[in-house]
Amino acid sequence: MRTLQNVDNIIFDLGEVILDLNPQNTIHEFNKLMGKDSVEHYSFSKQSDVFDKFETGKITAAEFRNELRAISGKDVVDEDIDHAWNAMLVGIPKPKLEILKKLKDQFQTFVLSNTNCIHIKWVNNYMEEHKYGKSLNEFFDAVYYSHDIGFRKPDDAAYTYILKKHHIPADRSLFIDDRIENIETAARLGIKTFHMKNRHSFFGLFEEYM
Missing domain, CATH: 3.40.50.1000 (HAD superfamily/HAD-like)
Incomplete structure (x- = not known):
């Protein structure tokens, strides 16, 4: 070609x-897990600072999860955060x-x-x-x-x-x-x-x- x-x-x-991705899956899972306002903190068009910091290695996975807990005010376990965060990943x-x-x-x-x-x-x-x-x-x-x-x-x-x-x-x-x-x-x-x-x-x- x-x-x-x-x-x-x-x-x-x-x-x-x-x-293959489906970002709506993660938005849906975060909304279920942390409340509907969580959608305001994450999108592919305008990511919250916490996501930028995580994707440039400025914070660890543990710090990322803690920041999400602080944003939502919910005491969510690590496994549930990871499940919601990975929900957008469909497969190869x-x-x-x-x-x-x-x-x-x-x-x-x-x-x-x-x-x-x-x-x-x-x-x-x-x-x-x-x-x-x-x-x-x-x-x-x-x-x-x-x-x-x-x-x-x-x-x-x-x-x-x-x-x-x-x-x-x-x-x-x-x-x-x-x-x-x-x-x-x-x-x-x-x-x-x-x-x-x-x-x-x-x-x-x-x-x-x-």
């Missing part, structure tokens, strides 16, 4: 590119993993995701339960999660972290994401981009690898 011409490196977002279609295996043979492949340790623990457990592997790391040359590197997209530093660490030129790299603000930053930095407007476009982009 033309999008892959002159590309040596592919940088994937995780949520809604590889991992096996055909995508099969495509990723083939891509890794031809390109350097990476993940760059705004995420957190609770979600990644769920993802790795999901991989093992479905016998896909021990973690997503097996399907890429390297994975970079915001809570590990300390930067969230669309901050420039999140993108340049990978480019500098692996000495890869922006104009030979393709960045794939579902959020336009993340795409716009990558394009401004000279990285080729593909905006995933729906889940099916992944298969259209990589049709020759199916």
Whole structure:
């Protein structure tokens, strides 16, 4: 496909590119757990500061849960918070993993995701339960999660972290994401981009690898 011409490196977002999401599930579970006002503190369009801090590694999982308890005024146990927080995670279609295996043979492949340790623990457990592997790391040359590197997209530093660490030129790299603000930053930095407007476009982009 033309999008892959002159590309040596592919940088994937995780949520809604590889991992299917349903954010309404988490909003629903938080509302049941902590009251309907909790929806005001979380959304993908405007996250509360506690979520930003958690996704950049500035607070631990324990501190994250404590902040949610403080916001809600409810004495909720850790397991119930994690269940609600993970409710948005739907799963990874096996055909995508099969495509990723083939891509890794031809390109350097990476993940760059705004995420957190609770979600990644769920993802790795999901991989093992479905016998896909021990973690997503097996399907890429390297994975970079915001809570590990300390930067969230669309901050420039999140993108340049990978480019500098692996000495890869922006104009030979393709960045794939579902959020336009993340795409716009990558394009401004000279990285080729593909905006995933729906889940099916992944298969259209990589049709020759199916």
